[in-house]
Amino acid sequence: MKGAGRGGEGALGKGRGDAGGRTGGPAPGADDLPCRRHGCDLCCRATGMPLTGADIGRIRGLGFEQGCFAEESDGWLQLRNTAEGVCFFLHDGLCSIYPYRPEGCTLYPVVFDIDGDRAVVDPECPRGGEWKVTADAERRVRGLVERLRRERRGRRRRWAR
Numbered sequence: 001m002k003g004a005g006r007g008g009e010g011a012l013g014k015g016r017g018d019a020g021g022r023t024g025g026p027a028p029g030a031d032d033l034p035c036r037r038h039g040c041d042l043c044c045r046a047t048g049m050p051l052t053g054a055d056i057g058r059i060r061g062l063g064f065e066q067g068c069f070a071e072e073s074d075g076w077l078q079l080r081n082t083a084e085g086v087c088f089f090l091h092d093g094l095c096s097i098y099p100y101r102p103e104g105c106t107l108y109p110v111v112f113d114i115d116g117d118r119a120v121v122d123p124e125c126p127r128g129g130e131w132k133v134t135a136d137a138e139r140r141v142r143g144l145v146e147r148l149r150r151e152r153r154g155r156r157r158r159w160a161r
Contacts, residue, residue: 034130042126043108044090050148051077055102062100075152075159103144110137112145 035041051070056077060066069088071080079102080088089096095105109125110133112118119141121128 034127035125038127039093040126041086041090041093042124043105043122044087044095046085047079047081047087049079049087049102049104049108051079051102051104052144052147053151055104058100059097059102062097072155075156076148077151077155103140107137107141107144110141112141 035043056066056070059069069080070077072078082088087095089101095101109122109128109131110119111122113120119133119138121131121133125131
C-alpha cells in the first residue's frame with residue numbers, strides 16, 4: 001500500500017517483551033542495503049507498517065505480547081510506535097527482530113500505490129533511487145496487500161457479529 005511503511009492506507013502503531021535473545025539483529029548481508037550503508041532508519045520512524053496474522057504469530061513466537069508491538073485501527077493491524085515515535089523494535093538504529101520482521105518490512109521500500117494499482121518505490125524513502133521494483137517484488141507486494149485486505153475483512157465481519 002502506498003506509504004504503508006510510513007503511514008499510508010492501513011497505517012496502524014508499544015511495549016517490550018522478552019525475546020529470549022533469539023532476535024539477533026540485522027541478518028548477514030544487511031549492511032549491503034542502501035539504507036544500512038547510509039545509516040538511514042527513516043522507514044522505522046512514525047511507521048504505520050501493516051501486519052498480517054503470520055507476522056503477529058512469528059513475533060509472538062519470540063516472546064512478545066501482541067499488545068506490546070501491535071495496535072488496531074479501523075480493522076487494520078499495524079506496528080506500534082514508541083512514545084518517541086519510532087518502531088517498537090528499533091533499538092540503536094537497528095531492527096531488534098530483523099530476521100523475523102514483518103513481511104512489509106522485508107519488501108520496503110517497495111510499496112503498493114493504490115491509485116496506480118502497482119508496486120512502486122516509496123517516494124518518501126531517501127534512498128529510493130537505489131532500489132528497483134522487480135517482477136518478484138511486484139508479485140509479493142500484490143500478494144501481501146491482498147492478504148492484508150482479506151484479513152481485515154475477516155476481522156471486521158467478526159466484530160460486526
